[in-house]
Amino acid sequence: MTFMHIGKDFTPPDVEGKVTGTARYAEDFRRDGMVFARLLTSPIPSGRVVSIDASEALAMPGVVGIFTADDLPPSAPPANPALAKDFITYVGQPILAVAAESEEIAEAAIERIAIEFERRPFVVDPLDTLVEGGPDPYPMGNTLIREGAAAAAGTTASGTAVGSIKWTRDQIASFRAGRFPTGAPWGEEWAYGDVDANFAQCTTVIEEPFVTIGLPHHSLESRTGMAYWENGKCYFHGSLQSQTVGHAQLARMVDVDPANLVFINENTGGGFGSKIFPYPMMAVTGRFAKALNRPLQLRITRADEFYIGSARSGMQGWIKVGLRDNGRVGAVDIAIIGDAGSGGGASGSSAAEHVSIMYQPEAMRYRGMSLYTNTTPRGAQRGPGQNEMAAVLSPIMDKAGRQAGLDLVELRRINAPGPDALIGPRQGTISSSYYPQAIDQAAELFGWEAKKALPRQISATKVRGIGVGEGYHSAGASGYDGLLRIAPDGKIHLHTGVGNLGTYSYAAVLRAAAETLQCSWENCVIEHGHGENHLPHSTYQGGSNTIFTETRSSHVAALDAIRKMKQIAAADFGGAVDDYSIGGERVFLSSDNSKGYTYAEVAQKAIELGGEYSGQVFAEDLNDTTKRSVQAMQGTGLIAAAKDTLPKTGTTPGFAVAMVEIELDTETGKFDILDYTGIAECGTIIHPKGLRQAMNGGGVWGFGMAAYERHVYDPQNGLPANVGLYQAKPPTYLDVPLHMKSGATDMPDPQSPVGSRGIGEPSQGCAVAALMSAISDALDGHLFNRTPVTADMILNHIAQNDFNTGDLKTNTF
Amino acid sequence: MSSHDVMPDMGLYQPVTVEDAAGIARQFSTRGWLVGGGQDTYGWLKDRAKRPEVLIDLKGIESMRGIRETADGIEIGALVTLTELTTNSLITGRYSLLAEAAGRVASPQIRNVGTIAGNVAQDVRCWYYRRGLNCYRAGGNLCYADTPEGMNREHALFNASRCVAVTASDTGPALVALEAQMVIHNGSSERVVSAENFFVGPNIDITHTTVLRPGEILTAVRIPAKWANAEFYFEKVADRNVWDFALVSISAAMRVNNGVIEESRLVAGAVEATPRRLDRIEQAIRGKARNQQTADEVAALAIQGARPLNFNHFKMPLLENLVNRAVRGHA
Amino acid sequence: MEIIRYRRDVWGEEVILGVSWDLLWVVAVTALILLAAHAIFMAVLAKKKAKPSSEGPRIKRHDAIDRAFHWIMAGSVLVLILTGIAPIVGLRISWLNIHWIAGLVLTFVVIFHIIRAIFWQDFKAMLLGPSDFKEPFDEKIKPGKYSFEQKGMHWAMTVLVIAVIATGIILFLHINTPWWNRPAVENEATLGIFFLLHGTATLGLIAFTAIHIYFAVRPEKIFYTRSMVTGWISEAEMKENHDTNKWKPE
Numbered sequence A: 001m002t003f004m005h006i007g008k009d010f011t012p013p014d015v016e017g018k019v020t021g022t023a024r025y026a027e028d029f030r031r032d033g034m035v036f037a038r039l040l041t042s043p044i045p046s047g048r049v050v051s052i053d054a055s056e057a058l059a060m061p062g063v064v065g066i067f068t069a070d071d072l073p074p075s076a077p078p079a080n081p082a083l084a085k086d087f088i089t090y091v092g093q094p095i096l097a098v099a100a101e102s103e104e105i106a107e108a109a110i111e112r113i114a115i116e117f118e119r120r121p122f123v124v125d126p127l128d129t130l131v132e133g134g135p136d137p138y139p140m141g142n143t144l145i146r147e148g149a150a151a152a153a154g155t156t157a158s159g160t161a162v163g164s165i166k167w168t169r170d171q172i173a174s175f176r177a178g179r180f181p182t183g184a185p186w187g188e189e190w191a192y193g194d195v196d197a198n199f200a201q202c203t204t205v206i207e208e209p210f211v212t213i214g215l216p217h218h219s220l221e222s223r224t225g226m227a228y229w230e231n232g233k234c235y236f237h238g239s240l241q242s243q244t245v246g247h248a249q250l251a252r253m254v255d256v257d258p259a260n261l262v263f264i265n266e267n268t269g270g271g272f273g274s275k276i277f278p279y280p281m282m283a284v285t286g287r288f289a290k291a292l293n294r295p296l297q298l299r300i301t302r303a304d305e306f307y308i309g310s311a312r313s314g315m316q317g318w319i320k321v322g323l324r325d326n327g328r329v330g331a332v333d334i335a336i337i338g339d340a341g342s343g344g345g346a347s348g349s350s351a352a353e354h355v356s357i358m359y360q361p362e363a364m365r366y367r368g369m370s371l372y373t374n375t376t377p378r379g380a381q382r383g384p385g386q387n388e389m390a391a392v393l394s395p396i397m398d399k400a401g402r403q404a405g406l407d408l409v410e411l412r413r414i415n416a417p418g419p420d421a422l423i424g425p426r427q428g429t430i431s432s433s434y435y436p437q438a439i440d441q442a443a444e445l446f447g448w449e450a451k452k453a454l455p456r457q458i459s460a461t462k463v464r465g466i467g468v469g470e471g472y473h474s475a476g477a478s479g480y481d482g483l484l485r486i487a488p489d490g491k492i493h494l495h496t497g498v499g500n501l502g503t504y505s506y507a508a509v510l511r512a513a514a515e516t517l518q519c520s521w522e523n524c525v526i527e528h529g530h531g532e533n534h535l536p537h538s539t540y541q542g543g544s545n546t547i548f549t550e551t552r553s554s555h556v557a558a559l560d561a562i563r564k565m566k567q568i569a570a571a572d573f574g575g576a577v578d579d580y581s582i583g584g585e586r587v588f589l590s591s592d593n594s595k596g597y598t599y600a601e602v603a604q605k606a607i608e609l610g611g612e613y614s615g616q617v618f619a620e621d622l623n624d625t626t627k628r629s630v631q632a633m634q635g636t637g638l639i640a641a642a643k644d645t646l647p648k649t650g651t652t653p654g655f656a657v658a659m660v661e662i663e664l665d666t667e668t669g670k671f672d673i674l675d676y677t678g679i680a681e682c683g684t685i686i687h688p689k690g691l692r693q694a695m696n697g698g699g700v701w702g703f704g705m706a707a708y709e710r711h712v713y714d715p716q717n718g719l720p721a722n723v724g725l726y727q728a729k730p731p732t733y734l735d736v737p738l739h740m741k742s743g744a745t746d747m748p749d750p751q752s753p754v755g756s757r758g759i760g761e762p763s764q765g766c767a768v769a770a771l772m773s774a775i776s777d778a779l780d781g782h783l784f785n786r787t788p789v790t791a792d793m794i795l796n797h798i799a800q801n802d803f804n805t806g807d808l809k810t811n812t813f
Numbered sequence B: 001m002s003s004h005d006v007m008p009d010m011g012l013y014q015p016v017t018v019e020d021a022a023g024i025a026r027q028f029s030t031r032g033w034l035v036g037g038g039q040d041t042y043g044w045l046k047d048r049a050k051r052p053e054v055l056i057d058l059k060g061i062e063s064m065r066g067i068r069e070t071a072d073g074i075e076i077g078a079l080v081t082l083t084e085l086t087t088n089s090l091i092t093g094r095y096s097l098l099a100e101a102a103g104r105v106a107s108p109q110i111r112n113v114g115t116i117a118g119n120v121a122q123d124v125r126c127w128y129y130r131r132g133l134n135c136y137r138a139g140g141n142l143c144y145a146d147t148p149e150g151m152n153r154e155h156a157l158f159n160a161s162r163c164v165a166v167t168a169s170d171t172g173p174a175l176v177a178l179e180a181q182m183v184i185h186n187g188s189s190e191r192v193v194s195a196e197n198f199f200v201g202p203n204i205d206i207t208h209t210t211v212l213r214p215g216e217i218l219t220a221v222r223i224p225a226k227w228a229n230a231e232f233y234f235e236k237v238a239d240r241n242v243w244d245f246a247l248v249s250i251s252a253a254m255r256v257n258n259g260v261i262e263e264s265r266l267v268a269g270a271v272e273a274t275p276r277r278l279d280r281i282e283q284a285i286r287g288k289a290r291n292q293q294t295a296d297e298v299a300a301l302a303i304q305g306a307r308p309l310n311f312n313h314f315k316m317p318l319l320e321n322l323v324n325r326a327v328r329g330h331a
Numbered sequence C: 001m002e003i004i005r006y007r008r009d010v011w012g013e014e015v016i017l018g019v020s021w022d023l024l025w026v027v028a029v030t031a032l033i034l035l036a037a038h039a040i041f042m043a044v045l046a047k048k049k050a051k052p053s054s055e056g057p058r059i060k061r062h063d064a065i066d067r068a069f070h071w072i073m074a075g076s077v078l079v080l081i082l083t084g085i086a087p088i089v090g091l092r093i094s095w096l097n098i099h100w101i102a103g104l105v106l107t108f109v110v111i112f113h114i115i116r117a118i119f120w121q122d123f124k125a126m127l128l129g130p131s132d133f134k135e136p137f138d139e140k141i142k143p144g145k146y147s148f149e150q151k152g153m154h155w156a157m158t159v160l161v162i163a164v165i166a167t168g169i170i171l172f173l174h175i176n177t178p179w180w181n182r183p184a185v186e187n188e189a190t191l192g193i194f195f196l197l198h199g200t201a202t203l204g205l206i207a208f209t210a211i212h213i214y215f216a217v218r219p220e221k222i223f224y225t226r227s228m229v230t231g232w233i234s235e236a237e238m239k240e241n242h243d244t245n246k247w248k249p250e
């Protein structure tokens, strides 16, 4: 299929601002009379606020007010409150905000506030709370329990509560030692197939423990917000991944009718899953501004961002994998204890799902639980579950493959999910897959066979390692709205409520509408980033799902426009609607293209006709957000708005495979990445530069996850060691190869009008996994059974000094 | 600790002569704080972990700028930036060891403003201390890092006395290797201290990293001609290749004649609170061929006397390996 | 001027850090003024008595072993004081190892001394009874082996030395030594109290050491110091200063 726009590079409108520095983020906005608010955060990891004495602070000139948990609707554990009072559960948890005429005054005021705390026991490692008699992170326990019935009866707000789960010392000891703890209780469990019978048919069976350490999101743009209230409307400058999907939620949080909330967020400096939906602190910004009746900026500092900006959860786990003699994975048994930090959730089940899709085991069992610790709250981070699983899984699978005498790529190929692949506990289907071709493409581009033949020992102190890794994430949803307006001047305004994370996908997906409308891109105007730009209810920007989901909604909006244009033309020029075509930004009678209208003319006609043509009437199934936007644009052109009801079955998958060659220095424990090749299986490429950027960006962060980034807490006092960005160690440009090769299968997914699916998370998962595999390969297949693997661990391993403990400790060195 | 992230309300002095600067520094003593490039200063202040009342900005003192040739070597003004050290032809030509060390500090942005004086006078990077905890080094009565479960991967192997923090300076070890002399002014008189004696460990002064006393200013660093154009070896191993502190670094200067080491200075960074002179190695390699065999014979001497903590054992093989490389002369 | 120094613990709560070293100067200055005043008073106003002769028969006052104990104790206390205050007064020496080694020496010597005094020496000679308190006010009353001042000084030093040793041992347990590694501090407030007690006892010890040294070198008392070196005093010195009914030397 040849496209006008799809598969071609373009310059998204926000690029210039990013390069020149004129792009504005929430923190850059000022408003007359604006006050500055700052947070006072908890110095203790667990406890409660007994009393707050802010009298001295409030008496300071320039201080305009404080805002505490008492000013917010009550919340109960394990909900992550914006401001803590009765349940402080981690160091750095916000307690109150102070507003003043300047940031300096606000900061000085914070130091004048005296708080009396009561301390409670705390814990930073899930296994330390799981053990009988171990401290609990909350007074009521250590794990999330779902109380559907109680929620229905209205006795718990969220349907969740904190309960307790404990293992015996023996069970903990055997789990730490890499054995499955017999008789231990779990929080969740699923299985399919006959696991034991399938293991019996396997000729290679290995059992390994693993641990992955959580790491902060540390979005480069912290979650600073600015809000002001005018004539009953709340204007909110914020930083979210999604512009409109959380509109109603945000309105509830700041206590305003959704119609009176204007959310402004043109650029977002990263979210990685932590800003998909409105986060608790936004309630403080909005409500504090209202309480003071002044514009208010609540600035979130770099350290605050570490504390409240979410983090990936860690896993402590055990896996048993069996290979049949043909190399097929016969059975997998996996158990995962997820570290949910002080709130949020762990992702053990998604981790297990990753195994289920990537290796298509005949039978599989998962057991898991989510435990709280007194560390920062956790949430989705780029491929939550899947990517950390990919990371620790790849060297483990390598070990199985080596034992079975299989080439590592061959092992993946044999088990690769094709179009008939099944996924997860319910063994659901997928929309399509060309993943086996992706493996071949990667092996070819990387030169796997040739690299395999290269000598392992490069010099006396340098060894080569090559590795392969796989990434997966579901990559598409449906049911969101598309909205566009053709103005009487002929401009086509493409409206989107997708956030702008700097991935340019908010713009790329709109090209599906331009494609369908067969209009020039230059004539299109992107409307996004500001509530007053009349935006539709679009998908959340996260979970690799924008490309698939939003090309569909763009497409249905364009179809709606075409239908309306044809109807208008048919009414004026005669004939049936189906007798009309579009092209060259005109709608015309197919048999006589002189009979027709330009898009500009048809827009003018739409205004004259009114009704559904210019937004006076609209489809009932649209979301309220979209309806409000349509109403606001009534009579300004041809308005097309439609909900995506195109057929969709099964899971829409995004896959990626990567291969890495490293040169590891056995004297320093450091390595250079000599070659990185990543191939995406994300259907049709809609924006080549965007895809390359996703593959490179995901790759870089994958390297970070493999070798540098992690939480470090002192278990003795619950203090985090690496709050600062430089301490959190995202990889730098000198830690990654100058050139990273990437590509894609570029084969269409039948459920997308333009054939494309997303790739955001798999691009990281394949990279971390491939690098872990290569490190292991360089060290003769040694398993660290963890991520990250840092230089010190490699050195300790080479020195054989027994300092890489295999006891599954997390959140510490 | 709340993160403040704005500068506190404090006084600022911008003297243009050393005498004035020293006078102001003397006047405010411990209540004053000298600032060069500010890269080790602003973090302390913004975190409210240190609370001086006035800043004394040295950047206006012209006499402390520039790199000059002297009768016996060169003199580097205290305000010379790390970037200048990596580009100045006197340094890159004769003392490339220092250029290399300076080039591995922090990140390009920090090197563009960070000064050599600030780099050698900077405080340790122990995260507990930087968090603002009142440990020994902050004048308190305990150490949080050297405890049964302390997170002390980056901490010291040698000569810790209560405080187990390590020197963070990358140029310090290079300067000790080059037998640099530190010129210190107190407003009325000048004293010159060898780089080796400039740094002090916690056994001697647990709250300072150098011999500088309140009211004293480091005005210049002199490098004698002795080691000009010698054979040098520098390597810094950090988690990341830029924007990261050393896990261990090695600076070596050698005079080699016909392949035989006549004299050498080897100094390790990030293994104790001061740059660590490896005199045992220096003695052991004197008169030996500069090759792999010699390196293998002596490298283990480097870790004699090491007292590793819970999480820094890896520094022992790392130090040993870096010494091996320095002696044999290549990575 | 502050008396106690406070700091914030790992949780941000205020705890005691130790005694304020401003007091060191107060103690030093006060001791100097008092002793100078005493010296002036003695020089100008006190009745001048003829010094008894050191010639003639010699009376044994201290066994060699006790003299050795005394001087080892004296030496270690001085070393402890010097090394302890070095970092406070800004003297840059590597003090800690010397300090704890001297502390150990002192501890062992004190233990020996206590055992020896209780079981092998005339322990009662050092006891302070109600009658001793009349001694300073009545020139006619002469002491037995030890004068009221000597007993007072001894017991004051005993209390202070035991206090610095006891608190010193607790602090010693909190540093790395060849025998153990430093433990985690469970309660920083308690640690602060030990530092406070150690510091306060040290201040007392400094004051009393100064007084002790002062009297040891005063002309009318220097024969005691000599006896601490040589072991004897002359009969004349004994008769002039002691009641031979109460002290019957061997």
Ligand SMILES: Cc1cc2nc3c(=O)[nH]c(=O)nc-3n(C[C@H](O)[C@H](O)[C@H](O)COP(=O)(O)OP(=O)(O)OC[C@H]3O[C@@H](n4cnc5c(N)ncnc54)[C@H](O)[C@@H]3O)c2cc1C
Residues within 6 Å of the ligand: A726, B033, B034, B035, B036, B037, B038, B039, B040, B041, B042, B043, B058, B078, B082, B104, B105, B106, B107, B110, B113, B114, B115, B116, B117, B118, B119, B120, B121, B122, B123, B168, B169, B170, B171, B212, B216, B217, B218, B219, B243, B244, B245, B246
């Ligand atoms: C993220 C980060 C990474 C870093 N990485 C490294 C690294 O890898 N290697 C490394 O070596 N350092 C590193 N540093 C530390 C350091 O900030 C820089 O190396 C820099 O050189 C400090 O110089 P400055 O002039 O900016 O110091 P300043 O902050 O101005 O001064 C530092 C200290 O020196 C004192 N001082 C400054 N000038 C004088 C003078 N003339 N006389 C007496 N005292 C003086 C100041 O009072 C202050 O105490 C890093 C810092 C940061 C923030």
Ligand code: SF4
Residues within 6 Å of the ligand: B124, B126, B127, B128, B129, B135, B136, B137, B138, B142, B143, B144, B145, B146, B155, B162, B163, B164, B165
């Ligand atoms: S190592 Fe030094 S700086 Fe770090 S906590 Fe201990 S005393 Fe403080």
